Amino acid sequence: MPKVFHRQDMTFEKKKSRIPEFEWHMSPRLGKLVNSKNLEFYIVSLDSGKFSFPYHFHRASEELFMIISGEATLRLPAGFENVVKGDIIFFEEGPSGAHQLYNHSDSPCVYLDIRTTFGIDVCEYPDSGKINILPFLEVFKNSSKVDYYKGEEDVAKKWPKQTMQKWPASQKRKK
Helix, strand or coil, X not given: CCCCCCXXXXXXXXXXXXXXXXXXXXXXXXXXXXXXXXXXXXXXXXXXXCECCCCEEECCCCEEEEEEXXXXXXXXXXXXXXXXXXXXXXXXXXXXXXXXXXXXXXXXXXXXXXXXXCCCEEEEECCCCEEEEECCCEEEEHHHCCCCCCCCCCHHHHCCHHHHCCCCHHHXXXX
């Protein structure tokens, strides 16, 4: 069933951060209110002198912003650009879709943030070398990457000896 979210009925909660530049006001996650299967969306009000989320990109999610009011500076891999009321910005998956907003104006910048969700996403932060496993918010340093087979060298020692014996042809599993 369609759901209309009236602006006058929305409440905005201040999202506090231990780094004050990353504090903003956010509506409830509207997609959760309607049990959206593949979209997460909410409205952000970015006060003057504040940044949106840290500079990041998604590995398994596309994102779209629509500037509802105000203006901001948008950081992209290719540089910086001013965005204003009515602008729609699409971010593809991967490093080429990296982005961050900064409100350089004296008025709040209010924008709709829409993101696809298909289960688990990996969000990467190029400035700080972190990765975030979403929706779990499990954050790790990217520098801890290891070879796929690291720690698997002695796999046979983890199995019972009788399991490691060759099966007689008569006992082989039928496919």
